[in-house]
Amino acid sequence: MLSLRAVNHYYGSQHTLWNVDLELKPGQCTGVMGGQGMGKTTLVNCITGHLPVASGSMTWQEAGAAPYDLMPLSAQSRSAIGIGYVPQDKRIFSQLSVEENLHIALAAGGEPASAFAGEIYDLFPELYALRQSKGITLTADDQYQLALARALITRPRLLILDEPSRVGGQRFLHKLGDLLVRLNRDIGLTILIAEQHLPFIRRVADRFCLLHCGRNVAQGDVMQLDAPLLAKWMTPDPAR
Incomplete structure (x- = not known):
């Protein structure tokens, strides 16, 4: 590979x-x-x-x-x-919601906004509960989960x-x-x-x-x- x-x-x-x-x-x-x-x-x-x-x-x-x-x-x-990448500093959009962060990652990969979202929320149920929350309000652990979800949603x-x-x-x-x-x-x-x-x-x-x-x-x-x-x-x- x-x-x-x-x-x-x-x-x-x-x-x-x-x-x-x-x-x-x-x-x-x-x-x-x-x-x-x-x-x-x-x-x-x-x-x-x-x-x-x-x-x-x-x-x-x-x-x-x-x-x-x-x-x-x-x-x-x-x-x-x-090649998906999760850096130490996470690099999420802090003023956007969890859902918006995921949609941007999908759009960058050329996928429709609804694609794979269900699969990602299955992997990260905490993010589903927080999907309308802005990135800046998340704990450090949840911000990392969001960064990882953004990488994974592009498959x-x-x-x-x-x-x-x-x-x-x-x-x-x-x-x-x-x-x-x-x-x-x-x-x-x-x-x-x-x-x-x-x-x-x-x-x-x-x-x-x-x-x-x-x-x-x-x-x-x-x-x-x-x-x-x-x-x-x-x-x-x-x-x-």
Whole structure:
């Protein structure tokens, strides 16, 4: 589905991603692990088209089709081909209602306003109860649910989440984990999660990529995330 080879990125003169390789196969849930400031969000933004790639390749392939170069596509074009993104800052329309937020997401994807709304409210019953409420009045947890619903209502082929553990507490994270497991294992949605909260990744992901100072230092089955590997490359997050 998505293949990255020797991807490099710079912020000005600062080299932030160093020859990163990543392979996402259909139906997998992959966790991009790493401590704070190790390149997780930068990598995610390169994939979504919000940051430029200095060198390397990024290839997208849909079922039954030939692979093609993703890098010339804008962030909007990448969304249109099926890359859904939920950033840390959620990016909802705070002065619009829940329902209006969802309708705008559908319109951007070229779908009628009524399409898939019932399915989304089945996944997020709290949002149905809040559908006339403005985004600014929602709790942080509900705002994240709305951001996730906006991404899912376009029926993405790949869903990318950036550090969801920083949104809410353990109750929120457990509920989100249940939903992601359902989307991945029952529906077959491919998911990429940039995250440093290890228990969450172990619960929802089946593959991992470990970044340290912008370098991919390890990857494989999530069960290979053992204590020696983590002690070598991960700085514990005291807030978790």
